[in-house]
Amino acid sequence: MHRLFVLGAFRLGIVFLLWLTATGAAWSQLPVRVQTPTNTKARTLLEKAQQQVKARDFIKAIETLNQLNQKFPSFGEAYLLKGSLLKAIGDNRGALAAYRDGLTKVPVEATHASEYQLLGDLALSYGEYQTALDAYKQLMKVAPKTQRNLAKSQRQMLTCEFALKAMQEPVGEAPVPLPAPLNSFKFQYFPALTADNRFLLFTGRPAASSGEDLFVSRQNKDGTLGVPVPISPAINTSYNEGAGSISGDGKTLVFASCDRPKAIGNCDLYISRRTGNNWSAPVNLGINVNSTEWDSQPTLSADGRTLYFTSTRRGGQGQEDIYVTTLQPDGKWSPAKNLGTPVNTAGKDMAPFIHASGTTLYYVTDGLVGMGGLDVFRCEKTAAGTWSEPRNLGYPLNTFENEASLFITSDNQRGFCSRSRATDEPAAGSRLVRERPVELFGFAVAQPVKARETSTYTQGRVFDANTKKPLKAEVKLYDLETDELIQFVTSDPEYGDYTVVLNEGHHYAMYAAADKYLLKSLSFDYSSQRTFDPLTLDIYLEPVRSGRSVVLNNLFFDTNKYELKPRSRTELNRLIEFLRQYRDVQIEVSGYTDNVGTPEDNLQLSQRRAQSVVEYLSAHGISVNRLRSKGYGAKSPLAANDTEAHRQLNRRIELHIL
Numbered sequence: 325m326h327r328l329f330v331l332g333a334f335r336l337g338i339v340f341l342l343w344l345t346a347t348g349a350a351w352s353q354l355p356v357r358v359q360t361p362t363n364t365k366a367r368t369l370l371e372k373a374q375q376q377v378k379a380r381d382f383i384k385a386i387e388t389l390n391q392l393n394q395k396f397p398s399f400g401e402a403y404l405l406k407g408s409l410l411k412a413i414g415d416n417r418g419a420l421a422a423y424r425d426g427l428t429k430v431p432v433e434a435t436h437a438s439e440y441q442l443l444g445d446l447a448l449s450y451g452e453y454q455t456a457l458d459a460y461k462q463l464m465k466v467a468p469k470t471q472r473n474l475a476k477s478q479r480q481m482l483t484c485e486f487a488l489k490a491m492q493e494p495v496g497e498a499p500v501p502l503p504a505p506l507n508s509f510k511f512q513y514f515p516a517l518t519a520d521n522r523f524l525l526f527t528g529r530p531a532a533s534s535g536e537d538l539f540v541s542r543q544n545k546d547g548t549l550g551v552p553v554p555i556s557p558a559i560n561t562s563y564n565e566g567a568g569s570i571s572g573d574g575k576t577l578v579f580a581s582c583d584r585p586k587a588i589g590n591c592d593l594y595i596s597r598r599t600g601n602n603w604s605a606p607v608n609l610g611i612n613v614n615s616t617e618w619d620s621q622p623t624l625s626a627d628g629r630t631l632y633f634t635s636t637r638r639g640g641q642g643q644e645d646i647y648v649t650t651l652q653p654d655g656k657w658s659p660a661k662n663l664g665t666p667v668n669t670a671g672k673d674m675a676p677f678i679h680a681s682g683t684t685l686y687y688v689t690d691g692l693v694g695m696g697g698l699d700v701f702r703c704e705k706t707a708a709g710t711w712s713e714p715r716n717l718g719y720p721l722n723t724f725e726n727e728a729s730l731f732i733t734s735d736n737q738r739g740f741c742s743r744s745r746a747t748d749e750p751a752a753g754s755r756l757v758r759e760r761p762v763e764l765f766g767f768a769v770a771q772p773v774k775a776r777e778t779s780t781y782t783q784g785r786v787f788d789a790n791t792k793k794p795l796k797a798e799v800k801l802y803d804l805e806t807d808e809l810i811q812f813v814t815s816d817p818e819y820g821d822y823t824v825v826l827n828e829g830h831h832y833a834m835y836a837a838a839d840k841y842l843l844k845s846l847s848f849d850y851s852s853q854r855t856f857d858p859l860t861l862d863i864y865l866e867p868v869r870s871g872r873s874v875v876l877n878n879l880f881f882d883t884n885k886y887e888l889k890p891r892s893r894t895e896l897n898r899l900i901e902f903l904r905q906y907r908d909v910q911i912e913v914s915g916y917t918d919n920v921g922t923p924e925d926n927l928q929l930s931q932r933r934a935q936s937v938v939e940y941l942s943a944h945g946i947s948v949n950r951l952r953s954k955g956y957g958a959k960s961p962l963a964a965n966d967t968e969a970h971r972q973l974n975r976r977i978e979l980h981i982l
Contacts, residue, residue: 359401366396373405382409393425400429404439411442420446424455427462437467441477448480448696451724453491457484479693486716487695487724495718496770499741501763505551506541510534511762512552513742519572519626519680519734519781519825520858524549526764527566536566538579556603559596567621571628572680572734572781573813573823574598578609578631580620588614593622593633600818612659613649621729623677626779626825627811631657632676632685641668646676646687666713667703674698675729680825682810684775685711686730695719697726700741704776717773732769734779734825739769777827782848782859785820786836789864794820797838797865802898804831804878804891828856833878833894841865842981843902845895847877868906873914873980875962879937884921886932888940896940899979903946912980913937915955918971923957931955937977952982 361367369392376385389406392399403426411419423443430436444459460481467474501507511529524541537560539552554560555568559577568579575598582591592614594606608614615637622633629651634644645668647660662668669691676687683705688698692714699722701714716722721730721741728742744760786797796817801810801824810832815822826832831851836844844863850856866872878895879888888896903909915930934953942948963970 361396361399363396366392366399369395370402373402377405377409382413385409398429400426402426403429404436407439407442411446416446416449420450420452427459432462432466434466434468437463437471440466441471441473444477444480448484448724451487451696453484453487453724457481457488460484480696482693483696486693487719490695490716490719490722493718494720495772496721497767498720499739499743499765499767502549502740502766506549507763508552512539512764513762514567514621514729515731515740515742515764516569516623516677517731517733517740518570518574519779519823520783521733521738523570523574524740525555525568525570525577526552527568528552535562536564538565538568538577556596558603558605569622569624569631571624571813572626572825573628573783573821575813575816576624576628577603578622578624578633579606580622581606584608589616589619591618591620593619593631599816609649609657612657615660621675625678625682626680626734627813629812630678630682632663632678633660634674634676635660641665642670642673642691644672644674646673663711667711672698677730677732679732679775679777680734680779680781681775681777681827683777683827684732686717686732687714688727688729689714690726692716695722696724700727700730702773702775721767721773732773732775734781736769736774736778739767739773741765741767777829778856779825779827780850780856780858781823781825782834782861783821783823784860784862786815786822786838786863786865787820788841789866792864794818795838795841795865796820797822797836797841797863799824800835800837801826802833802835802894804833804894807894807897826850831891833898835898836863836865837902838865840868842868842872842874842979843898844874845877845898868909868981870981873978876937876977876979879933879977881933884929886929886936888936896937896944899937900941900944900946903941903950910950910952910982912952912954912982913941914978914980915953916960916974916976916978917958918961918974919958919965920971927955927957929955930957933977 373385373388392402407419407422440463444456447456509528509530514527516525522543528539538555541549541552577596593609596603596606618636649657649660671691673689703714704712731740786795797815832848834846879892913934915934917926938951938953961974963973
């Protein structure tokens with residue numbers, strides 16, 4: 325039997341589908357001890373039903389018990405016997421009604437402890453929380469201490485109490501199915517979007533007999549999603565491909581596949597990268613990531629360099645745990661590490677999703693109190709790099725059923741998930757396997773569900789400034805407060821396009837660099853809650869050649885001061901790296917001001933600021949013979965000095981190749 329994604333079905337944990345109706349057990353004795361009624365007609369019907377049970381003709385026995393219920397409605401044991409038979413043939417809804425009716429007609433005593441437990445479990449499985457809670461309370465009154473699963477029932481009481489309160493205090497609106505042309509398959513699940521929301525990736529099975537493949541729906545000009553198409557013949561094969569995750573720029577894909585040649589475990593994670601419009605042949609992520617067990621349900625950070633996933637490998641805290649691995653400078657992935665507590669529990673911890681901001685993790689678990697089954701929780705990354713206590717996302721995102729993975733767009737506006745449509749119960753006696761269609765759902769993200777940080781993006785293309793041809797360049801994003809490398813992406817070598825995700829409330833430095841080209845420095849200040857819209861920004865790189873120059877946009881000084889502020893260290897350190905890479909290059913650090921103040925003062929200030937940069941470089945190992953500083957005051961403005969924004973452009977430091 326294949327491992328189910330979240331609900332339990334199909335291999336990979338990728339497939340989130342088959343709803344298998346429980347088949348009856350072969351009984352050698354009556355399932356319920358029934359007190360013999362004194363009424364002759366009742367006794368005759370009961371004996372007839374008992375004989376039919378012994379003959380394993382459960383359908384006929386249920387029909388007989390229905391007659392007994394109609395003629396003698398106060399005879400509670402007959403309802404309990406019918407309930408046990410209905411449960412055995414898979415009619416759980418009918419069994420729930422029978423147990424509920426029967427237990428109201430019999431004494432509250434220890435002989436019925438198992439029936440109270442069954443009633444509670446059945447009612448909980450259908451979201452009838454009050455019925456379940458009442459049944460568990462009766463169980464606690466009468467059950468012997470040796471009652472099997474008593475501790476589980478006590479936990480289920482907490483679930484019922486939580487759920488009843490959560491339903492009285494709903495969080496946002498219920499998800500709704502995505503409109504056509506989405507949801508055209510029998511099953512579709514594991515939605516994931518690029519940072520710009522232009523591409524929706526999901527796992528699909530067009531028919532019940534189909535294998536899993538990855539599909540992509542592209543956003544139309546009017547904002548709707550187009551007809552899904554297979555992602556690539558390089559990805560989809562005769563093997564199952566599912567549970568995929570795509571990086572924010574849409575260039576890195578990680579997905580799960582089972583039983584492939586030379587696999588490490590029964591289900592492994594594979595990676596593919598897109599160049600132009602073509603995906604590379606998938607490569608197994610290797611023994612640092614995959615185990616000899618089941619590894620699936622990946623989620624990539626925005627830059628595709630941190631990977632979270634689910635695994636059943638040994639040494640975890642439950643059957644399924646969440647692990648993390650990062651891409652190292654040498655191109656290898658670090659040994660996967662268990663996230664530990666409080667994320668992982670003794671239960672099932674599955675389907676992680678890391679928001680584009682990188683600071684909020686969503687996942688499903690049944691190891692914490694929730695609405696029943698697998699619920700979606702969220703936790704936040706702390707300043708120390710650990711994770712906060714998970715918080716249940718409440719109703720209606722969580723229900724009595726097992727929930728699937730969740731995806732929240734980078735701007736915290738839209739959410740996506742997968743759900744199965746409710747279907748009618750099988751008729752009494754039916755032992756057929758019933759498959760419930762699984763569809764993609766969307767919803768507006770309520771405030772308590774949103775990631776801690778909202779993200780936007782900047783995207784564009786990188787070109788050679790002379791030839792205007794696209795360039796493959798490294799694009800790195802640093803937090804200026806911490807000098808921490810936040811993202812590292814590579815522009816496409818064919819088209820030159822790149823996408824970088826930016827979080828609200830931060831001041832960033834971004835650098836584009838390619839071999840034999842000058843470092844390009846850009847600045848994004850979102851620390852003061854101004855406009856936070858996506859940006860389109862093409863970058864033109866100058867060759868490392870005498871006479872070429874570039875503005876250093878992340879050097880900071882107080883007004884009329886020349887001492888470098890601490891936030892400047894990111895720019896200075898990148899400049900040091902550049903000079904160490906090109907050891908024959910000599911530079912002039914050129915200082916400029918706006919036209920406010922006297923020419924003499926401006927000339928002196930610009931000279932001192934340029935000299936401060938040179939002194940920092942020389943103090944960090946760059947030979948003074950390669951360095952020169954010069955102040956130009958208000959000369960050579962980049963813009964008219966007519967507004968503060970323009971004057972700010974003119975107050976600058978440039979790097980000039982000698």
